Amino acid sequence: MRVRRLAWFLAISSAVALPSCTDTTEPLGQGPESATELIGPAGGQIASLDGNLRIAIPAGALDSTIEVSVTQLRNHPASIGEAYRVAPNMPLLLDASVTYFFGTTDIGMYAPERLVIGIETGDRYQPLAMQSVDVEATTVTAPDPRLSFSYGLVEGTGSGPSTSSSSSESGSDSGTASSTDGPTETSTASDSEGSSTTAAGSESESGSSSESGSTGVGGCGDGDVDPGDLCLAPGTDVLVGAAPRALALADLNADGDLDLATANGGDDELSIYLGDGSGGVGLETIYPVGNNPAALVLAELTGDLEIDALVVNESGGTVGLLAGTGGGSFAAQQAFDVGNLPRALALADFDEDGALDVAVVNNGTDDVSLLLGDAGSFAPQVTFAVGDGPVAIASGDVNGDGNLDLASIVGDDVVLSGGNGSGGFGGPSSYTVGGTGSALALGDFNGDGDLDVAAVDEAGDQVVVGLGNGVGGFGAGVPYPVGDAPNAIVITDIDADGELDLLVVAGGDAAVSVRLGNGLGGFDDGGSLGVGNGPNAIAVVDFDGDGGLDVLVTSGDDDVVSVLLSDP
Structure with a gap:
C-alpha cells in the first residue's frame, strides 16, 4: 500500500469519496457514553465501547498522564459505519496505531481492500497515511502522529489513491x-x-x-x-x-x-x-x-x-x-x-x-x-x-x-x-x-x-x-x-x-x-x-x-x- 502523507485539512483541501451516511446508535437529543482510559508515558490503549475503534499509544508518545476518551458520534461527515470522537486532540511524540474493525459493519458494495481510516476535516474524512488492510481479520490500521479529532471509515487509498477533492475550507482536526x-x-x-x-x-x-x-x-x-x-x-x-x-x-x-x-x-x-x-x-x-x-x-x-x-x-x-x-x-x-x-x-x-x-x-x-x-x-x-x-x-x-x-x-x-x-x-x-x-x-x-x-x-x-x-x-x-x-x-x-x-x-x-x-x-x-x-x-x-x-x-x-x- 502506498504511503500518502496526510494533508491536515478541506477544501477544497483533499477529500475522500463520500458514501452515504449509515445509521448511528444515538438519537440527536441524547449524548452517547464514552470509553475512557488513563494513559501515560508508559503507553497504553483504548477502544470504543463497541470495540470497532482501537488506539494504541506506544511508550514515549506522551510526556505526562492524560485521560483519553472515545465517543461514538451522533452527527458526523458521511462514513461507512460508525464514527468516533477522540479527546483530547493533541500531537504525540511517537505515532499512535489506529485500528478500525469493520467485521460488524455493513460495507455494502465497497471493496474491503479499499477501505481506509480517515480523520475528520469538517465535512469529510481525510485518509491517514500508510494504511494497512487485513481483509481476513476485517481490520484497517494506520499510524497517526496525533490524537485526532474524529475517526471514520471511508473508501479511499486501498490499492489505489484516495479519492480526493477540494479547494476550500473547513477542517476539523488539523486543517482544511x-x-x-x-x-x-x-x-x-x-x-x-x-x-x-x-x-x-x-x-x-x-x-x-x-x-x-x-x-x-x-x-x-x-x-x-x-x-x-x-x-x-x-x-x-x-x-x-x-x-x-x-x-x-x-x-x-x-x-x-x-x-x-x-x-x-x-x-x-x-x-x-x-x-x-x-x-x-x-x-x-x-x-x-x-x-x-x-x-x-x-x-x-x-x-x-x-x-x-x-x-x-x-x-x-x-x-x-x-x-x-x-x-x-x-x-x-x-x-x-x-x-x-x-x-x-x-x-x-x-x-x-x-x-x-x-x-x-x-x-x-x-x-x-x-x-x-x-x-x-x-x-x-x-x-x-x-x-x-x-x-x-x-x-x-x-x-x-x-x-x-x-x-x-x-x-x-x-x-x-x-x-x-x-x-x-x-x-x-x-x-x-x-x-x-x-x-x-x-x-x-x-x-x-x-x-x-x-x-x-x-x-x-x-x-x-x-x-x-x-x-x-x-x-x-x-x-x-x-x-x-x-x-x-x-x-x-x-x-x-x-x-x-x-x-x-x-x-x-x-x-x-x-x-x-x-x-x-x-x-x-x-x-x-x-x-x-x-x-x-x-x-x-x-x-x-x-x-x-x-x-x-x-x-x-x-x-x-x-x-x-x-x-x-
Missing part, C-alpha cells in the same frame, strides 16, 4: 483547504476572487498541456496507480447552469458512485447530477437557492443520515441549508442570515459538541459569522472582526493547542483567529502574503506535524507557501508562479508519490497549474492542464472509479464543469 470566494466541501470546491517572483527550489520543465504524462515507473494506461504517475486527459464536460461558482461531490443516492453538485451564480440555482461511476452523469435536477451562490458544501448536517447541501448566497447575505431527503433529492432551502456579501465558508465542529458548525467570511462587513450547529439546524450568527474585505477561509489547529482555529484571506494577509474549543475565537494575528489574496489552503507540506499555508496571490500570479511553526506563525513566504489571475486551490497527491501537491486554478489562462510537492515544503513545476474559460473552482476525486485521481473544474464563462480523467 479553502478555495477563494467560497470553499468546497465533501469533495467540494468553490470560486474565488496571482509575476510572479522566482520560486525557490528546483523546477522541472514539465511543459504545459491538458494531457499529462507519467513520471513514474509503471507509466500511464497500464491500469495501475504508480508513484509519479500524472495521467490526466480530457473527459466529457458537464453542461451546468449559468455561471457556476462552486462544485461539490458526494454519494447522494447511496449507490457507491460520486454525484456532482454545482452552485450557479447566474441563475441562483443548485444543480444536481447523479454519477454513473464511469466519469459520466445523468440528467440535471435543479433547486432554487438564494441570490448569487458563491460557495457550496455537501455534508450530513441534520441528523437524518442523508447528505445535505449548504450554500453561501453572496448577494442575499444568507447561508442556505437544503436538507437531503434521500435518493439524491433535497428539500427547499432554509435560509440563515449572515453578514453582507458572504464569500466562503468553513465547516467544522468548533465548539466540540458533536454537531458541525459553519464559519462564513463576509466581504462587505469585514467579519466572520459563526453559526453553531443546533439539533439539525443552526443557532443565530455570532460575529467577530477579521479585517477589511475577507474573501476566503480555512480551519485547522494552526497553533497546536488542540482547538480549531480559522485562517482568512484579508487583502495581502492571512489572518489567524485562534479558537478556544468552545466556539469562541481570539483577536486576529496577521501573516503577510503580498499582492492580493484570493484563496488559501492548509496542509502539512514538510511532514513535521505542523500546519503550513498556501495562499494564492491573484495580483502576483503566484501561490505563496509559508511553513508553520506549530504555535500559530509561519516562516517567510516562498512564491511559486502559477499562471494568470489564480483564484482557487486544492491540496492533493495528484501524482501518487506520497507527497502533497498543489493544484491552482489560473482563471486568466483557462488552466490548472500543477505544483508537485517534494515532501520538504517545496514545490516543483508540474505543468498545466487546460480547462474551460473562466475557471473558478476545483475538486479532485476518483470520479470514474479506476483508482486514479480525476480533476473537475467549474468554468464560469462556458457554463460547464470541465472533467479531466486519469488513465492510470
Whole structure:
C-alpha cells in the first residue's frame, strides 16, 4: 500500500469519496457514553465501547498522564459505519496505531481492500497515511502522529489513491483547504476572487498541456496507480447552469458512485447530477437557492443520515441549508442570515459538541459569522472582526493547542483567529502574503506535524507557501508562479508519490497549474492542464472509479464543469 502523507485539512483541501451516511446508535437529543482510559508515558490503549475503534499509544508518545476518551458520534461527515470522537486532540511524540474493525459493519458494495481510516476535516474524512488492510481479520490500521479529532471509515487509498477533492475550507482536526470566494466541501470546491517572483527550489520543465504524462515507473494506461504517475486527459464536460461558482461531490443516492453538485451564480440555482461511476452523469435536477451562490458544501448536517447541501448566497447575505431527503433529492432551502456579501465558508465542529458548525467570511462587513450547529439546524450568527474585505477561509489547529482555529484571506494577509474549543475565537494575528489574496489552503507540506499555508496571490500570479511553526506563525513566504489571475486551490497527491501537491486554478489562462510537492515544503513545476474559460473552482476525486485521481473544474464563462480523467 502506498504511503500518502496526510494533508491536515478541506477544501477544497483533499477529500475522500463520500458514501452515504449509515445509521448511528444515538438519537440527536441524547449524548452517547464514552470509553475512557488513563494513559501515560508508559503507553497504553483504548477502544470504543463497541470495540470497532482501537488506539494504541506506544511508550514515549506522551510526556505526562492524560485521560483519553472515545465517543461514538451522533452527527458526523458521511462514513461507512460508525464514527468516533477522540479527546483530547493533541500531537504525540511517537505515532499512535489506529485500528478500525469493520467485521460488524455493513460495507455494502465497497471493496474491503479499499477501505481506509480517515480523520475528520469538517465535512469529510481525510485518509491517514500508510494504511494497512487485513481483509481476513476485517481490520484497517494506520499510524497517526496525533490524537485526532474524529475517526471514520471511508473508501479511499486501498490499492489505489484516495479519492480526493477540494479547494476550500473547513477542517476539523488539523486543517482544511479553502478555495477563494467560497470553499468546497465533501469533495467540494468553490470560486474565488496571482509575476510572479522566482520560486525557490528546483523546477522541472514539465511543459504545459491538458494531457499529462507519467513520471513514474509503471507509466500511464497500464491500469495501475504508480508513484509519479500524472495521467490526466480530457473527459466529457458537464453542461451546468449559468455561471457556476462552486462544485461539490458526494454519494447522494447511496449507490457507491460520486454525484456532482454545482452552485450557479447566474441563475441562483443548485444543480444536481447523479454519477454513473464511469466519469459520466445523468440528467440535471435543479433547486432554487438564494441570490448569487458563491460557495457550496455537501455534508450530513441534520441528523437524518442523508447528505445535505449548504450554500453561501453572496448577494442575499444568507447561508442556505437544503436538507437531503434521500435518493439524491433535497428539500427547499432554509435560509440563515449572515453578514453582507458572504464569500466562503468553513465547516467544522468548533465548539466540540458533536454537531458541525459553519464559519462564513463576509466581504462587505469585514467579519466572520459563526453559526453553531443546533439539533439539525443552526443557532443565530455570532460575529467577530477579521479585517477589511475577507474573501476566503480555512480551519485547522494552526497553533497546536488542540482547538480549531480559522485562517482568512484579508487583502495581502492571512489572518489567524485562534479558537478556544468552545466556539469562541481570539483577536486576529496577521501573516503577510503580498499582492492580493484570493484563496488559501492548509496542509502539512514538510511532514513535521505542523500546519503550513498556501495562499494564492491573484495580483502576483503566484501561490505563496509559508511553513508553520506549530504555535500559530509561519516562516517567510516562498512564491511559486502559477499562471494568470489564480483564484482557487486544492491540496492533493495528484501524482501518487506520497507527497502533497498543489493544484491552482489560473482563471486568466483557462488552466490548472500543477505544483508537485517534494515532501520538504517545496514545490516543483508540474505543468498545466487546460480547462474551460473562466475557471473558478476545483475538486479532485476518483470520479470514474479506476483508482486514479480525476480533476473537475467549474468554468464560469462556458457554463460547464470541465472533467479531466486519469488513465492510470
